[in-house]
Amino acid sequence: MRGLGASQPSRFHAAVSLLLLAVFVAPGAHASGETSQMRAVAGAGISQGSALGSPWAPRTSYSVSLWGLSEAGQGLGARLSLLPPATSAGAWELSSDAVARFTGEGPLYFKALGGVAVIPRPWWPPRLRAGGEVGLHAIRGSIGLEVGLGGVYSFPPSRLSQGEGVLSLGVGILFGFGAPSRTPALAPRQRQWAQQSAQSPQGALSPRGPGPSSVAETRTAGPAPAASQVALTPFGERDVIQQILLLQTPGAVQSWWNSGPWEDIAHWSHPLSEWERKYAEAMSAATVPEALRMWPLVTPERLTPEQLKDMERRLGTGAAAEGYAHWENRRRIVKHYFMTHPATLQQLLGLYGLARDFNPLHFALERGWQMGSGQEMFTEQKVSQLGAAQEFFTALAVGVAAGKLLTATRPVPGWGVPEPVEPVGPGKVEAPPAPPRAVAPAPEPAPAPAPTPPARAVARAPEPAPAPAPTPPAPGTLAPSPELVQALSGKNPTPQVPAGPRLRQDVTVKPDVPRQLPRGRPISPSPRQNAQLQRDIEYVKNELHAENIRVNQQQVTLENGQRVGINRPDLQFDYQGQRYHVEYDSPTSGRGPAHQSRLTNNDPKAIIIRIIIPEE
């Protein structure tokens, strides 16, 4: 979190801005001047990320996505990501995001995303996500490759400031570039607007040369003319209105402009033709609704400094501003045609609907609005209230059914809902034999305090006592963890680490201490880990008189003095005036060091013990 280097409010505002950008503004970006015809593109990716502000502990996540992208790779999409648990004690995290992808003509791209993350088992309340990604991409044929650096801030809806930032590096592959999508939802409509609008070029002008219908049908089916062909076009035919009439579909017109006149400014700087001038005058007239109105024609005297700079870059110093103004006016005509064409608007609405409905929160909000008002929330189109209700409840039913199905298909003993039995069930499991342990790091000199060696607890029978003594572990039954026994006799095999900065969410936690919950709680789906935990609890309380024992509860200091973190050590207890935290891990888990650091950062006086339990 500190890695973001900004104050909390500014970070939150940035997150909200990105979320809004991804959900609402992106459609506008999609329709920018550089956008060409849309393709349905599928993607898959893999990334490694680590939470900011905590020790580097990368976790791998996997994602699949569906996009509507232009040839250049710009557009909108929806992404589903899966983050497997870091340890056997962890949980899967599933996130759904609406993503807007921006790119120019170079290899750089930027993504803004917003969505929801859930941990389905055990069920945790959803967290909102917002973030961005920047990277490089290359598109060859129908395949695109991308590599990028992303940052995502996720937070509980009710606790905006207690979120977590994750920085990740990932690679992805996109399939589906090349030929435009045949998907009906993304395919532009044919000619309706040009024929119906009284202010269209066809309505205002008489076509010259071949009739628009015949030529248009042959030209729109094929690729846009190449730049070299455009350059050879006779002067009389270098007319964007003619091209519009020939190509008609906004994507084809835009594509033609990008591949020819956009670069070949020298051949498109002659004065506007009558058609072009009339189009511009008609479309920029005050009678045109403002949303559809074109910017007025630019003149050499009214070029902005940015335009002058662009002119110098394209044409060199001392170029005639008049020629540049003509080119700029043609660019405006093409852009206006593209942006206001009903097919473009239809595509934008379709993508907006796609992005909107992939985000569960937005979906629910939108359907609620539709049920109440009978209108789409932002486009104000009329919709069926009954249909909206039907969609909402259908989605709800599907979600509930999916949750039930997930629960039913893979019940994990000792995880999620507390089991109504002991961690090691009566009669069904004999305490497993003490596993040969991978005792991690080499022993180091004993830290203070030096407690009374509890060696008898492990191997020897208890000393005679007036009252019935606890039965020592019989041969072949579960023994206390060797790491724990060593640590409590003053030879902790876990090297202690120096305290570092604390996570923000730990710093801001309320210091008030909740009660100790019953200690039969599981710490892992692994019965072996849970059984070992229970054995260790018996050891520390029976034979060492440890107190204030907590299992899988938030970190507190000695004697329940203060809550210092929202992290949940597997086991914590007081012994001879010292607070101990114990973490159980599998040999393949990489989370132990990070957990240890966090525990130490929150309570530098505490002693941390890491115990490795072999996989079952």
Next chain:
Amino acid sequence: MTQEMKGLLLEDRWAPVTEEMGFLELGSEQAAQAFATWEREVMTPRGITVEVLPVAGTLEQALSSLLPLTSGERRRHLFIPTRSAWTAYVADQWTGTDAASPMSVMARRLSIRCLRVVAVPHTRRKNQGVRYGAVMLEVYGPEQPGKISNTVRALAAANDGGRWVFEQSGELLPFEQVEQYQARKLRDRFTFEMLKDYLRHLGLAPFEEDFYMPPGSCAWLIQKTGPFGTTLQEYTLEEARAARVL
């Protein structure tokens, strides 16, 4: 804002000491002596002396023998007789009694039933913090072959630092109101009233003052003295209460 929890022992005046209590199904003197024996096993090698002292008087006078409350290792434990077969247990920890470990151990060592009883109203005071609410009952029993833990039954509805949880494990007791465990609100699945009812079935009325110190009886104080490893810090009851949003 305070959760309704009327009828707490001594109107909650002795919280945090009495927020959590232990109960042993044994006479008070026997319980105290057995506890002292267990303590001596670990304390005597460290040079710490464990004494068992009688304390006469009312319940509040008996509780006063725990004062001042202390930090660090426990110095004083109190075993209070009741009008039933059960003996109550409290200790001098300034943040409240931890009954779980002692009761679990005593149940195993003495092959008796012991209880951990928790009743804390959820209280939020502006600018003063939160006293997280909890209602819990844990029943411990003798050691059983094949089982690691001797917890017979555990029930808890508690605010675990901001969110309510309901947990249960072990075998149902015959008098449990299991239908309540389906209540929509987690905190309603095991309420203070249910706790009192369950305890009544077990023969206890631990929230009534006259349940304790029957005439002619005395409480038993376990007092430890000697070289404790940690610095002792003492608290009056008022100081401890102020620190715990009471």
